Amino acid sequence: MTVKLKVWVSRPLFPEVLARLAEYVDVQAEAVERPHSAAELKEKLAGVDGAIVALSDRVDASVLEGNRRLKVLANLGVGYNNLDVEALTRAGVLASNTPEVLNESVADYAWALMLAAARRVGAAERWLRAGQWAGSRMRFDDWLGLDVHGRTLGILGMGRIGQAIARRAAGFDMRVLYHNRSRLPEPVERECRATLVGKPELLRQADFLVLVLPFTPENRHAIGAAELAQMKRTAVLVNIARGGIVDDAALAEALRDGRLAAAGLDVFEGEPVVHPDLLLLDNVVLSPHIASASEDTRRGMANIAVDNVLAALGYGEAAGKPPTPLNPAVMNRWKAPKA
Ligand code: GLV
Numbered sequence: 001m002t003v004k005l006k007v008w009v010s011r012p013l014f015p016e017v018l019a020r021l022a023e024y025v026d027v028q029a030e031a032v033e034r035p036h037s038a039a040e041l042k043e044k045l046a047g048v049d050g051a052i053v054a055l056s057d058r059v060d061a062s063v064l065e066g067n068r069r070l071k072v073l074a075n076l077g078v079g080y081n082n083l084d085v086e087a088l089t090r091a092g093v094l095a096s097n098t099p100e101v102l103n104e105s106v107a108d109y110a111w112a113l114m115l116a117a118a119r120r121v122g123a124a125e126r127w128l129r130a131g132q133w134a135g136s137r138m139r140f141d142d143w144l145g146l147d148v149h150g151r152t153l154g155i156l157g158m159g160r161i162g163q164a165i166a167r168r169a170a171g172f173d174m175r176v177l178y179h180n181r182s183r184l185p186e187p188v189e190r191e192c193r194a195t196l197v198g199k200p201e202l203l204r205q206a207d208f209l210v211l212v213l214p215f216t217p218e219n220r221h222a223i224g225a226a227e228l229a230q231m232k233r234t235a236v237l238v239n240i241a242r243g244g245i246v247d248d249a250a251l252a253e254a255l256r257d258g259r260l261a262a263a264g265l266d267v268f269e270g271e272p273v274v275h276p277d278l279l280l281l282d283n284v285v286l287s288p289h290i291a292s293a294s295e296d297t298r299r300g301m302a303n304i305a306v307d308n309v310l311a312a313l314g315y316g317e318a319a320g321k322p323p324t325p326l327n328p329a330v331m332n333r334w335k336a337p338k339a
Contacts, residue, residue: 107164113264154206215242252277
């Protein structure tokens with residue numbers, strides 16, 4: 001009897017996706033969603049051949065120390081700042097993420113936050129639900145928000161998600177400016193109707209500034225007090241990238257003092273804890289890191305994680321060819337995968 005390889009899944013996942021994994025390997029899936037300490041991760045990862053983890057699981061050199069067994073670690077997310085990829089590479093572990101599948105859903109959500117923040121959807125709903133409409137003598141000039149159409153959209157970080165956000169702007173007749181490490185190829189710029197500008201100009205010109213940067217040490221507080229001070233008082237800031245890219249304390253101050261009109265935030269420094277000053281403000285729309293959370297996309301992400309694990313462990317049609325590896329060279333150091 002052959003002993004099945006073991007895969008740990010750090011959180012509950014769609015049953016049919018887990019069932020697909022279980023056709024090949026022994027699956028140990030956590031039944032409850034909760035963060036795991038470094039010590040727990042170390043212990044869990046030491047006893048398995050593969051693992052599926054997510055943003056709240058921080059896998060670094062200390063977690064991998066002494067691990068001789070783990071072969072593949074699939075991250076449920078396109079961003080992977082929770083992983084020390086160099087340490088994984090040194091440990092001979094293939095890491096993967098879930099790019100592309102979520103681009104359009106995250107772009108939809110960026111627009112949801114832009115529109116909701118500009119038109120005060122959250123605050124208006126809270127007011128209505130609190131029973132304040134009836135008998136309020138709501139005035140014709142109450143609840144005035146900002147128009148989105150015809151304004152200038154600024155995108156900081158113009159990868160695939162940024163481009164998907166830009167393409168949607170055509171329907172709103174917006175001018176699109178972007179800032180990125182490198183200029184997009186001209187046909188892509190044309191398709192997105194987007195113009196490259198420097199960061200200071202982007203900050204000065206944007207009526208809506210959407211952040212789609214990866215979280216790296218250089219991008220920490222890419223939008224802080226100094227950057228906020230350069231923005232229009234009528235501007236709206238949207239962060240769907242990562243907490244920590246924005247200095248949340250400085251943002252709360254700017255929103256409170258009327259130096260920025262509104263914000264839409266899906267990610268937070270120190271999430272799931274949200275800066276208490278943000279919670280006090282009505283001109284910010286807050287959501288619990290759900291930009292990719294559509295039915296189809298979250299299933300798609302889970303399936304890609306499973307595809308990476310199975311392929312890396314040598315199972316299925318794509319055996320030996322994980323679809324979205326972060327450090328594929330690691331596989332050259334393995335013995336030939338099981339056919
Ligand atoms: C979500 O935040 C992701 O990185 O996919």
